Amino acid sequence: MLDLAVNPPEPKVISGARNDWELVVGMEVHAQVASNAKLFSPSSTHFGAEPNSNVSFVDAAMPGMLPVINEYCVEQTVRTGLGLKAKINLWSAFDRKNYFYPDLPQGYQISQLYHPIVGEGEITVDLAPGIARKVRIERIHMEQDAGKSIHDMDPHMSFVDLNRTGVCLMEIVSRPDIRGPEEAAAYIAKLRQILRYLGTCDGNMQNGNLRADVNVSVCLPGSHEKYMETRNFSHLGTRCEIKNMNSMRFIQQAIEYEARRQIAIIENGGEVEQETRLYDPDKGETRSMRSKEEAHDYRYFPDPDLLPLQIEQEWVDRIFKSLPELPDEKKARFMSEFGLSEYDAGVLTAEAENATYFEEAAKGRDGKLVANWVINELFGRLKKEGHDIVDSPVTPRQLGGIVDLISSDEISGKIAKELFEIVYTEGGNPAFIVESRGMKQVTDTTAIEAIVDRIIAENPDQAEKAKANPKLAGWFVGQVMKATGGKANPKAVNGIVSRKIGN
Numbered sequence: 001m002l003d004l005a006v007n008p009p010e011p012k013v014i015s016g017a018r019n020d021w022e023l024v025v026g027m028e029v030h031a032q033v034a035s036n037a038k039l040f041s042p043s044s045t046h047f048g049a050e051p052n053s054n055v056s057f058v059d060a061a062m063p064g065m066l067p068v069i070n071e072y073c074v075e076q077t078v079r080t081g082l083g084l085k086a087k088i089n090l091w092s093a094f095d096r097k098n099y100f101y102p103d104l105p106q107g108y109q110i111s112q113l114y115h116p117i118v119g120e121g122e123i124t125v126d127l128a129p130g131i132a133r134k135v136r137i138e139r140i141h142m143e144q145d146a147g148k149s150i151h152d153m154d155p156h157m158s159f160v161d162l163n164r165t166g167v168c169l170m171e172i173v174s175r176p177d178i179r180g181p182e183e184a185a186a187y188i189a190k191l192r193q194i195l196r197y198l199g200t201c202d203g204n205m206q207n208g209n210l211r212a213d214v215n216v217s218v219c220l221p222g223s224h225e226k227y228m229e230t231r232n233f234s235h236l237g238t239r240c241e242i243k244n245m246n247s248m249r250f251i252q253q254a255i256e257y258e259a260r261r262q263i264a265i266i267e268n269g270g271e272v273e274q275e276t277r278l279y280d281p282d283k284g285e286t287r288s289m290r291s292k293e294e295a296h297d298y299r300y301f302p303d304p305d306l307l308p309l310q311i312e313q314e315w316v317d318r319i320f321k322s323l324p325e326l327p328d329e330k331k332a333r334f335m336s337e338f339g340l341s342e343y344d345a346g347v348l349t350a351e352a353e354n355a356t357y358f359e360e361a362a363k364g365r366d367g368k369l370v371a372n373w374v375i376n377e378l379f380g381r382l383k384k385e386g387h388d389i390v391d392s393p394v395t396p397r398q399l400g401g402i403v404d405l406i407s408s409d410e411i412s413g414k415i416a417k418e419l420f421e422i423v424y425t426e427g428g429n430p431a432f433i434v435e436s437r438g439m440k441q442v443t444d445t446t447a448i449e450a451i452v453d454r455i456i457a458e459n460p461d462q463a464e465k466a467k468a469n470p471k472l473a474g475w476f477v478g479q480v481m482k483a484t485g486g487k488a489n490p491k492a493v494n495g496i497v498s499r500k501i502g503n
């Protein structure tokens with residue numbers, strides 16, 4: 001299993017004026033559960049609806065309204081926990097987090113502070129072929145999202161859109177195991193990939209369906225090891241939390257900036273203050289938002305409107321059995337079953353749809369050859385036109401057909417590219433196209449030999465030179481290919497040319 005290959009990189013080191021410093025990063029990711037209805041109301045979660053059209057009395061917090069839990073949201077969260085190899089807590093409970101949100105009319109968020117539904121798990125974060133870091137998950141809890149305040153539509157008024165109010169979020173909390181900005185981005189990418197495989201969150205960061213609060217601190221080299229031994233957080237330095245990041249690039253920039261800011265404070269004899277900060281991508285800096293609240297500031301208490309949540313082990317087992325093959329397993333299988341490199345297997349399993357396409361095309365064929373065609377030709381072409389694999393004009397069957405014609409030596413690699421282009425733009429059965437358009441490779445050695453003889457006869461000087469210097473034989477190969485419109489079998493041409501030129 002790929003897990004055995006975990007081989008963590010050195011942590012990122014930043015040199016200050018006096019010392020070298022290491023980074024420590026922990027993440028709290030809010031992932032919107034893929035469900036049709038909200039966590040405690042039947043309102044639609046559809047993105048892009050008319051403002052305030054998906055708001056029930058429960059979401060608007062009308063007096064006397066009571067929340068009713070959405071079983072499917074629970075199932076999705078359990079599925080996520082299982083996908084992250086985490087412990088599922090059969091008994092969990094909801095708490096009120098009291099806070100003034102202009103876009104959450106209840107005046108509190110229903111969350112799970114004391115008894116989250118999912119406990120400890122882990123993610124293997126791939127950094128480069130053969131290099132990965134295991135990041136521990138501390139917990140996952142369910143909670144309500146808030147709505148959206150809009151301040152830039154009118155100079156005198158603010159607007160509020162409650163469509164998002166009450167949508168189910170999974171808050172996925174990592175341990176401080178991430179050791180640099182690139183790792184932080186890779187962690188988000190891997191988490192997003194797993195969630196998309198599971199179908200529990202669409203991972204659309206642009207729409208805010210996946211966003212991260214990033215905790216950053218700096219410590220002297222060796223301190224993280226001490227923390228791992230003692231589980232004493234004081235070894236990790238004081239952290240700051242950068243709120244609500246929904247871009248991988250900004251996450252990396254913010255971590256880098258924040259680490260340097262903290263290093264400067266410490267090296268100048270100051271102390272880092274624990275606080276919540278915001279990243280300003282225009283200025284490329286983080287700035288203070290508020291001093292860090294502690295749990296007691298929110299006056300958490302068990303929500304009296306909701307009974308504790310008790311689920312059955314048997315139900316959890318059933319969800320476990322329904323899990324799809326996940327990225328790590330699929331990648332390892334592609335490597336062993338098709339003999340692919342870790343890199344190629346990683347590209348093909350990045351999205352479940354890519355993997356399905358590849359497997360259909362590779363069935364009963366040379367997996368490496370099919371992988372090359374999918375990655376280099378098909379993905380390249382789709383990317384150029386901004387297409388997704390799901391709307392690829394070339395079906396797996398057609399691509400497999402092209403590969404068959406190459407494998408059986410019926411067409412050359414050069415012609416195969418032309419054929420691919422025809423299939424991509426016009427469609428059709430590859431074998432039929434080759435037949436009807438006379439694209440078959442010329443393997444008839446007598447025919448090739450005649451052409452070689454003619455070209456040698458027409459270029460006696462060139463032939464003399466090539467006899468003295470075999471490297472020049474390539475020129476004749478090129479001429480033969482040109483004369484046959486690329487259809488001559490290159491292997492046969494090479495053989496005949498070198499025999500005729502004689503070396």
Ligand code: MN
Nearest residue numbers: 030111143171
């Ligand atoms: Mn939260």
